[in-house]
Amino acid sequence: MQKILFIGAGSMSEALIQGWITQNVVSNDSLYVTNRSNYERLEELEKKYGIHILSHIEKIKEMDFIILATKPKDVQSVIEQIQPIISPNTAILSVLAGISIQTIEDGLGSRPIARVMPNTSATIGMSASGIAFNKEVSEVQKTMYLKLLEAVGIVIEVEEDKLHAVTALSGSGPAYLYYLLEAWESVGTEFGLSKEIVRKLMVQTIAGSAAMLQSVKEEPNVLRKKVTSPGGTTEAGIRALENYHFHDAIYACIKSAEARSRELAKGD
Ligand SMILES: NC(=O)C1=CN([C@@H]2O[C@H](COP(=O)(O)OP(=O)(O)OC[C@H]3O[C@@H](n4cnc5c(N)ncnc54)[C@H](O)[C@@H]3O)[C@@H](O)[C@H]2O)C=CC1
Ligand SMILES: O=C(O)[C@@H]1CCC=N1
Numbered sequence: 001m002q003k004i005l006f007i008g009a010g011s012m013s014e015a016l017i018q019g020w021i022t023q024n025v026v027s028n029d030s031l032y033v034t035n036r037s038n039y040e041r042l043e044e045l046e047k048k049y050g051i052h053i054l055s056h057i058e059k060i061k062e063m064d065f066i067i068l069a070t071k072p073k074d075v076q077s078v079i080e081q082i083q084p085i086i087s088p089n090t091a092i093l094s095v096l097a098g099i100s101i102q103t104i105e106d107g108l109g110s111r112p113i114a115r116v117m118p119n120t121s122a123t124i125g126m127s128a129s130g131i132a133f134n135k136e137v138s139e140v141q142k143t144m145y146l147k148l149l150e151a152v153g154i155v156i157e158v159e160e161d162k163l164h165a166v167t168a169l170s171g172s173g174p175a176y177l178y179y180l181l182e183a184w185e186s187v188g189t190e191f192g193l194s195k196e197i198v199r200k201l202m203v204q205t206i207a208g209s210a211a212m213l214q215s216v217k218e219e220p221n222v223l224r225k226k227v228t229s230p231g232g233t234t235e236a237g238i239r240a241l242e243n244y245h246f247h248d249a250i251y252a253c254i255k256s257a258e259a260r261s262r263e264l265a266k267g268d
């Protein structure tokens with residue numbers, strides 16, 4: 001049985017752990033987790049998913065895969081900690097935003113490294129992930145990584161440099177939609193609808209629109225026009241969005257996130 005260690009017990013690690021266990025692609029017995037501090041968090045994950053807490057740093061030697069899942073700024077401290085112990089056979093999978101494969105190679109030497117940008121919807125098998133590999137990753141390992149990520153959603157291989165854009169779009173994407181929902185709930189309740197009703201209506205609206213895009217092979221602007229009756233309510237709403245420079249706001253959002261990913265790469 002392969003041993004997989006998560007370094008960093010945050011929300012992204014939990015999303016993958018939960019997704020893999022629920023989808024039955026990895027047994028809980030093969031998963032290990034460690035954290036810098038907060039032993040209660042490790043105990044929580046152990047109890048909830050039946051996975052192992054890494055009992056001793058020396059056990060890092062035994063791991064077949066290590067998943068780097070701390071904050072990007074903590075990567076150097078993790079590298080320093082594990083570099084003297086890690087086996088030359090251990091492969092690395094990093095979910096760290098911005099951090100390049102080269103940085104990990106510089107710290108941990110030439111070995112198979114996959115850089116992945118999932119999102120938290122992995123929890124329910126609905127992640128949209130991007131992935132890039134270094135040359136050391138074998139075809140067998142690639143197939144395994146793709147299988148692991150397909151088990152928790154979709155995965156698309158991209159050039160490594162494009163992972164900054166993937167991070168800005170689908171890595172951060174769930175937060176933009178939750179933010180949109182927060183705004184909808186706030187305005188909907190001003191009209192006297194309960195928060196629960198607004199949420200039910202708008203979550204279904206998001207899900208329905210996503211399902212339409214997936215099943216009806218039409219461009220978003222065509223689908224938009226079908227909703228927009230001339231002189232109707234949608235037209236009035238879209239005009240207001242344009243008056244508030246909707247496109248500029250979305251461009252600024254994604255460009256800022258992409259630029260931030262590039263800054264993280266430099267350790268800023
Ligand atoms: N949260 C998200 O939606 C996504 C996050 N990511 C990436 O995943 C990584 C983790 O993100 P989150 O889970 O949100 O962060 P988080 O802050 O919830 O978790 C990070 C964990 O790493 C631990 N840690 C820090 N230094 C450590 C060390 N030296 N050794 C062991 N553990 C250490 C911290 O104690 C913390 O529990 C980040 O690099 C982020 O860019 C990627 C895709 C989506
Ligand atoms: O906000 C972040 O930096 C991470 C990467 C993508 C989603 N969360």
